[in-house]
Amino acid sequence: MELLLFLAASLRISVPYALAAVGASFSERGGVINIALEGIMLHGALAYTLAAYWTGNPWLGLLAAVVAGVLTAALHALVTVVVKADQITSGLGINLLAAGLTRFVLIQVFHSSSNSPRVVGLPEWDLFGLRRLPALGGTIAAPLMLIAIALTLGAQWLVFRSVFGLRLRSMGERPEAAASLGLSVPLYRTLGVLLSGAFAGLAGAWLASEQHSFTDGMTGGRGYIAIAAMIVGKWSPLGAAAACLLFGAAEALQITLQGSGIPSEPLQMLPYLVTMLALAGFIGRAVAPRADGVPYDPEKS
Amino acid sequence: MSAAPGALPATPAERGAGPPARAALLRSLAPLAAVAVALAIGAIFIAAIGEDPLSIYALMLRESLGTGYGIGQTLFKATPLVFTGLAVALGFRAGLFNIGVEGQLYLGGFAAALVGLGLGGWPAPLALALTIAAAAAAGALWGAIPGVLKARFGAHEVINTIMLNFIAFALVSYLGRPHFEPATVRTAELAAGVHLARLDTLLPALRGSPANLSLAIALAAAAAVGVLLFRTRLGYELRAVGLNAPAAACGGVAVGRAQAVAMAISGAIAGLGGVNFVLGYKHFFELGFTAGAGFLGIAVALIGRNHPLGVVAAALFFGALSYGGLVINQRVPKELVEALQGIVILLAISAHEVLDRIARRMR
Numbered sequence: 235m236e237l238l239l240f241l242a243a244s245l246r247i248s249v250p251y252a253l254a255a256v257g258a259s260f261s262e263r264g265g266v267i268n269i270a271l272e273g274i275m276l277h278g279a280l281a282y283t284l285a286a287y288w289t290g291n292p293w294l295g296l297l298a299a300v301v302a303g304v305l306t307a308a309l310h311a312l313v314t315v316v317v318k319a320d321q322i323t324s325g326l327g328i329n330l331l332a333a334g335l336t337r338f339v340l341i342q343v344f345h346s347s348s349n350s351p352r353v354v355g356l357p358e359w360d361l362f363g364l365r366r367l368p369a370l371g372g373t374i375a376a377p378l379m380l381i382a383i384a385l386t387l388g389a390q391w392l393v394f395r396s397v398f399g400l401r402l403r404s405m406g407e408r409p410e411a412a413a414s415l416g417l418s419v420p421l422y423r424t425l426g427v428l429l430s431g432a433f434a435g436l437a438g439a440w441l442a443s444e445q446h447s448f449t450d451g452m453t454g455g456r457g458y459i460a461i462a463a464m465i466v467g468k469w470s471p472l473g474a475a476a477a478c479l480l481f482g483a484a485e486a487l488q489i490t491l492q493g494s495g496i497p498s499e500p501l502q503m504l505p506y507l508v509t510m511l512a513l514a515g516f517i518g519r520a521v522a523p524r525a526d527g528v529p530y531d532p533e534k535s
Numbered sequence: 536m537s538a539a540p541g542a543l544p545a546t547p548a549e550r551g552a553g554p555p556a557r558a559a560l561l562r563s564l565a566p567l568a569a570v571a572v573a574l575a576i577g578a579i580f581i582a583a584i585g586e587d588p589l590s591i592y593a594l595m596l597r598e599s600l601g602t603g604y605g606i607g608q609t610l611f612k613a614t615p616l617v618f619t620g621l622a623v624a625l626g627f628r629a630g631l632f633n634i635g636v637e638g639q640l641y642l643g644g645f646a647a648a649l650v651g652l653g654l655g656g657w658p659a660p661l662a663l664a665l666t667i668a669a670a671a672a673a674g675a676l677w678g679a680i681p682g683v684l685k686a687r688f689g690a691h692e693v694i695n696t697i698m699l700n701f702i703a704f705a706l707v708s709y710l711g712r713p714h715f716e717p718a719t720v721r722t723a724e725l726a727a728g729v730h731l732a733r734l735d736t737l738l739p740a741l742r743g744s745p746a747n748l749s750l751a752i753a754l755a756a757a758a759a760v761g762v763l764l765f766r767t768r769l770g771y772e773l774r775a776v777g778l779n780a781p782a783a784a785c786g787g788v789a790v791g792r793a794q795a796v797a798m799a800i801s802g803a804i805a806g807l808g809g810v811n812f813v814l815g816y817k818h819f820f821e822l823g824f825t826a827g828a829g830f831l832g833i834a835v836a837l838i839g840r841n842h843p844l845g846v847v848a849a850a851l852f853f854g855a856l857s858y859g860g861l862v863i864n865q866r867v868p869k870e871l872v873e874a875l876q877g878i879v880i881l882l883a884i885s886a887h888e889v890l891d892r893i894a895r896r897m898r
Contacts, residue, residue: 269697309881319884322632322693326833327884331877337870342584347870458697465694499709506698513690522691533892 240486242373246444248475248482249382250275250437254460255467255474256382256389257433261307262469263393264426265406267527269325270310271434272457273332277302278438280336283448284343286353296356296378296439303435304428306332311427315420318529329457337450348450355443378440385433389471402426406523409530419530434460462509469523481505558894565890566838566845569882570852577875586866595859605858607735607744611816613854614746615640615825617753618808619832620839620846621760622678622801627841628764629797630777635681635696636805637829638703639674643806644813645707646673648722648820649714651729651813659728666729667752667810674806675799677703682798686791692798700829708822720822731815747815749808754847756804761843763800773797805829834876837883 254271261268281302286295306328313324337347344350358375367374374380393399404412405422413419434457441456442448460474463481467473481504488501578588599609619636626633633639650669654662681695714722731748735741764770775783776793784790812824835853839845853876860872 267693269693313881313885317885317888319888322634323833323837323884324881326634326830327877327880329877330827330830330834330880331874334870334873334875334877338580338868338874341868341870347868455701458701462694462698497709499705502705503702506701510684510690510695510698513694514684514688515690533895 238370240483240490242370243486243489244479244483245370245379246373246376246482247485248478249376249379250440250456251460251463251478251481252386252475253378253382253437253440254434254457255463255478256386256471257430257437258460258464259389259393259430259467259469259471259474260402260426260433261430262426262464262526263399263406263523264402264423265409265523265525265528265530266311266314266423266427267321267325268307268310268427268430269322269458269461270306270328271325271430271460272453272455273325273329274303274306274310274431274434275438275441275453275457276332276336276451277306278435279442279452280339280438280448281435282439282442283350283353284339286442287350290354292354292356292443295353295443296436299435299439299442300432301435303431303433303438305431307427307431307434308424310431311424314529315423315427318531321527321529333451336448340448340450350448352446353442353448355446356439378436378443381436382440385436386471386475389433393471403523405530406526409525410532413530413532423530459505462505465522466509466512468521469526477508480508558897561890561894561897562887563840565886566840566849566883568886568890569879570838572882572886573875573879576878577871580871580874581867584867591863591867595856595863598862599855599859603738603740603742604744605862607741607746608858609851609855610734610741610746610750611744611811611854612857613850614750614753614811614815615808615828616831616835616850616853617750617757617847618804618811619829620835620850621753621756621832621843622674622805622808623832623836624839624841624843624846625760625764625773625804626797626801627836628777629773629794630780631682631685631794631797631801632693633678633681633696633798633801633805634693634830634833635678635699635703635802636832637825637827638696638700639677639802639805640808640829641707641825642677642703642809643670643674644809644824645711645820646670646806647809647813648725651725652714652722654729655726657728662726663729663731663814666725666814667807670806670809670813671803672806674809675803678802678805679795679799682795682802685798686795692794711820711822721817722820725814725818729814730818731810733815745816747811749811749815752807752810753850756807757843757847760804764843769793769796805832831876834880834883837880 254275258268258271278299281298282295285298286292310324310328313319314321341347356377359377401417402422405419409419441452459481463477464474466477484501484504488498491498581588581591599605619640622636623633647666647670651666654665677699680699681692684690684695685692716723734746735744772788772793775788776790780790813820831853835846835849839849856872860869
């Protein structure tokens with residue numbers, strides 16, 4: 235039972251990471267580094283809260299979060315794919331913008347610089363009686379949990395088994411070659427970024443729905459951990475989700491250890507250390523798509 | 536990925552395109568265009584919440600640059616940005632993107648506090664020198680790690696510096712706990728011998744503002760970076776690696792070593808920035824003191840076009856903006872200024888690309 239509860243906690247913690255990390259693999263497989271995940275999640279969380287607050291309907295909140303995520307990602311696509319500016323700088327700029335903008339809106343709408351009032355969360359889904367599973371039931375029945383699992387499997391298929399995925403991956407490996415086949419590099423790269431925005435928006439919605447409110451800076455670096463998980467998962471949706479489970483378990487363990495006198499900081503560092511080791515080639519070689527992060531500009535090549 | 540960030544200077548080949556002077560002039564307009572458009576966007580937000588943009592901007596200008604106290608506040612806010620902007624700019628020049636400046640700055644301040652506390656009884660000048668050196672050393676170490684990983688394993692410095700930021704935050708709360716005052720997240724007060732004097736003791740006009748001698752260190756660092764980059768062999772190598780690493784390798788530059796050295800120096804400059812808060816202002820270390828100054832350094836470097844003089848000017852601009860944001864907080868939430876900083880970054884890299892394309896078509 236203890237173990238099941240721990241597993242349930244790990245799963246719950248992993249959901250936002252996994253949604254954002256799985257989404258990131260679309261963007262990066264298409265050749266666009268998306269460090270803006272942090273800001274996109276923040277916008278998603280705020281959009282969920284605002285919509286749920288004004289309409290009282292959590293599903294409209296979910297929709298608003300996806301729209302906000304896609305719009306923020308569109309800004310990233312505009313700067314990186316259309317204007318062809320540096321992708322990492324754009325992501326950081328968006329994160330700074332989102333941190334300020336969400337607080338600005340929080341103050342304007344809720345007259346508080348720290349948090350929103352309580353809003354409704356997403357209701358549980360009782361599919362196939364899963365709800366009655368011991369310990370895990372409440373976790374499995376969370377709609378975004380089921381959606382996250384389905385989306386991860388769907389993303390894996392889309393990236394590696396579909397025509398769209400093959401084309402998207404070619405944009406991240408050899409965009410010149412893809413362009414010579416008559417495919418539009420900007421179109422596919424933009425679609426990759428927008429998909430990643432939709433996923434990160436959902437991740438933000440999960441955070442706000444779980445907490446029943448928006449708090450300032452509530453993403454707390456999760457966007458960056460999602461990037462890290464995607465790297466450890468070798469730029470594949472399934473791998474990214476698996477890495478998120480590992481990171482989620484580390485965080486669950488940290489919470490379990492609270493108050494036990496064992497310092498939690500070494501566990502806090504674990505995801506970051508694992509990522510650095512993976513990048514240095516100690517845990518299997520993590521190699522980025524060849525053209526990941528390189529703007530495609532036929533004028534310059 | 537060696538994708539050069541937006542504000543890298545034009546390569547000689549690019550510069551050959553079009554009438555050189557006009558193309559260069561056009562490119563140098565990018566930061567100004569970015570700032571102007573960002574302020575216009577800010578004006579829309581200010582108008583949207585029912586305030587008059589012109590009177591708000593006038594108030595910001597008056598309060599941050601129109602009084603001795605305001606100028607002192609602006610200088611104080613600009614000081615850490617000179618350090619972090621220089622750190623990012625130096626990395627950019629060597630083709631490296633140091634996003635770890637925030638963590639390097641944080642560790643620099645932490646190391647300064649620990650060493651300053653430990654050297655309590657030492658002769659003041661020596662203790663002060665060692666304390667400042669500790670800040671630089673801690674930053675250098677934290678910068679060198681991703682540099683060496685890049686040189687040795689080809690591991691991407693952007694991801695590693697992001698990871699090292701988070702590790703620095705966790706590490707400092709772990710290592711700092713035994714040194715914190717009961718029920719606080721700050722250390723004890725440092726002895727007066729390791730304090731950096733307030734500038735208002737020299738310039739009474741700045742009375743009451745927290746600007747301190749860290750500013751002099753910052754300006755010295757800017758001069759040193761200028762000399763290093765443009766007057767020394769090492770600087771030449773760093774710039775050669777930044778412009779074209781394979782060509783530099785052909786020319787006999789040890790590329791990996793140059794990258795590792797560049798990251799260490801960049802980290803050292805960032806770490807030095809910690810003295811502004813710890814030795815010059817509060818005289819203790821406190822968790823979270825950096826408050827994003829490291830990330831803002833990226834904007835400073837971009838707007839300053841990775842040149843030490845440009846960095847100093849950009850730091851003053853962002854310093855004024857940041858203090859101006861506090862002044863108007865009663866009427867317009869200061870968070871607007873934070874959002875504008877992000878917008879400035881997006882516009883700066885976009886304007887550079889667009890103007891660069893126009894410049895290339897002028898041939």
